[in-house]
Amino acid sequence: MKLATWNVNSVRSRLERLIGWLEKNNPDILCLQELKCTEDQFPLEEIARAGYHAAVFGQKTYNGVAILAREELSDIRRGLGDDVPDDQARLISADIDGVRIFSAYVPNGQSVGSEKFEYKLTWLARLADMFRRDFRPDNPIVLTGDFNVAVTDQDVCDPDAWGDTVLCVPRAREALEVVREWGFVDVFAKFHPEGGVYSWWDYRRLAFPRNQGLRLDHIYATQPIAARCIRAEVDRDERKGEKPSDHAPMVVEWG
């Protein structure tokens, strides 16, 4: 099974690249983030023509997540499933071939100390609560997406420059750690223990050609799936050329 996650930074703006990437890479499942459109505006027809079913949780202008799959998706759930009022489309999940798949777009948090940063921490706490409430670590689960957190300094091009930002501060790392320790293996890290592999590069300051990036996109799996994983990679080539997303796709395969 080949699964990928990709923050596309507007699915409509990235449609040509998206279809091309599907055709070239032929994943069984692709989790998308930052659709920046409503479900009505989502390019369902083009994606169906490429051979994929889709579950979409859209929102006007901001956020938006989806799961594309060769197989049918069932038991589609949108949002965190708690009773907290929240109009931001940041989480969708579905069962595919007996595995619970999550596509998550964790809030960025803008700046440490801002209301948005508090929302980020709360959102991650609610995500951990959801797993404790609705799932068990021995269920086959893959949690993937843009987490807007670099877990260790080896996932950051310049830890001195980024250390105090919303992507790296201890409070953000600790909030994600609560989710991780519920029962997830960081599958990408398992295959790249040396670090230094990034998934996001700023559009500014020639960050990509200088490889000044961070690993913000993650693939987490519970043990039943993690034990079967054979490979995980970042597709850096997709960050090149005309009109790329600022994130590259991250791919995992299990047998």
Place this chain on the structure above:
DNA sequence: ATGGCTGATCGAATCAGA
């Protein structure tokens, strides 16, 4: 050269991203 931000929005200047 893989390049000097990009995308969405009541359509220009602003917000948000990370």
